[in-house]
Amino acid sequence: MRTLVPFAAVEPKTRLDSVLTADERAEFARVMLRSVCQTLQAAGSEPIVLSTAALEATTLPAGASVVVDDRPLTTAVNDQLTTDTPTLIVMADLPLATPDSIRRLTAASDAAGNDVDIAIAPGLGGGTNALVVRESAFRVDYHGASYLDHREIAADLSATVETVDSRQLATDIDEPSDLAEVLIHGDGPVRAWLVDAGFELDRSDGRVGVRRR
C-alpha cells in the first residue's frame, strides 16, 4: 500500500494565528508532519509527503520521501490516485495518531481478506483525516464536509465504505482548543514543542482549553 501525507508548506495552520506567529506556525506544522511520518513508519508504512513546496532536509525522518506539487490539496491528491495501487492518505496534523490507530484503519480496509473500497477515519467537524482508497475510480474532495462528500462519491461508484472509530485519528489540530488534546493525550515531540512554547492547560472552563504564558 502506498502512503501519502499531504502537506501545506506555505502559511500553514492559519486558524492558529491567534496563538502562534507565522514562523511558529510553520515550525509547528513541520513538527507535526515529522511526527505523523514517524508514526506511519512505526506502523510499517513508507510515507511519501505530498508537499506544496520543497522541504528543508531536516524536516523529515530518514526514509520518508517528498513529492512537490503546488496545486490545491484535492487536485494534487487526485493526481496521485490515477493508479490501481491501494493508497493510504493521512493528514499531516494528527499528532495523536498511533501505529495502532493507523493499523486499525488499514485493517478496516481489508476486513477478513475482503477488500473494502474506501476506509475513512473521520475528523471532528465532518473532515476526512485518514483514508484508504482501493477503488481506482474514486476521487477525493477535501473542501467542506468531506466525510459526507466522500461517502456520497463512494455511493455514486457503488463502492463499499468502512468508517473507523478512532479519537486519535479524529483529532486534527486546527484551532487553539485542539492544542489541549495534545497537552492531555500527547507524549511525543509535538507536545514537547507546545510546552516549550509556553502552552499549558487551562482548567477553568467546562472543557479544558489552553493558555500561553
Added chain:
Amino acid sequence: MRTLVPFAAVEPKTRLDSVLTADERAEFARVMLRSVCQTLQAAGSEPIVLSTAALEATTLPAGASVVVDDRPLTTAVNDQLTTDTPTLIVMADLPLATPDSIRRLTAASDAAGNDVDIAIAPGLGGGTNALVVRESAFRVDYHGASYLDHREIAADLSATVETVDSRQLATDIDEPSDLAEVLIHGDGPVRAWLVDAGFELDRSDGRVGVRRR
C-alpha cells in the same frame, strides 16, 4: 458487570442554552439518555440510571432501572462504587456510542483475561465519558480535567489503566458545535429529534457547524 448511567434530570445541558430552550434541553437530554440505555442493552448490559430526580415512566426503555440520588455527580457515583462488583459508568450524553464501542471498552478492561483495574474512554477536552472500574478502592472525580485526575487517582492506587481510542465515545454533547457530530454521524432518534427541531449542518466555516431554521 454492573452498568451505571448518571443523569442530571433538572436543568440539564445548560451549555446548549443559546440554541435550545429549557424545556427543549430537558427533552433532548432524555432522548439522549434513552438512546444510551438502548445502546447499552444492545451491548448486553443492564443499565441502571443514577438520576438526580425521579423520571417519567416513558423516558427509559423497558428493562432499564432508576436509582434516584440528588447529590452531586461525583458523590453519587462514588457511593455506588463501595462494592467489589466491576462497574461500567457511561455518561448519558453519548448519542454516537455504539454497541461495538461499548464492547471495545469492556474488552479493554479484560484484556486477554487479565483484568485491568481502570479502563477509560476519554471525552474531548479532558473529560471521562465512559469508565470501567474493577478496583474497589478507586473513586471518581468528575470535576475539571477528569481524565487526567482519574489517571492520577489510579496511579496513587498503583492501579493499571487502559485508555480506549474511540471517537464515538469521545463525543459528548455539551455545546452547539457538538450537535454537528450528531447530524453527521448519528442515525437514530437523537439525530431525528435535532432534525425535527430544525437543526441542519452549516458548511460555511472550516469545521462544519449547525444552524437552526
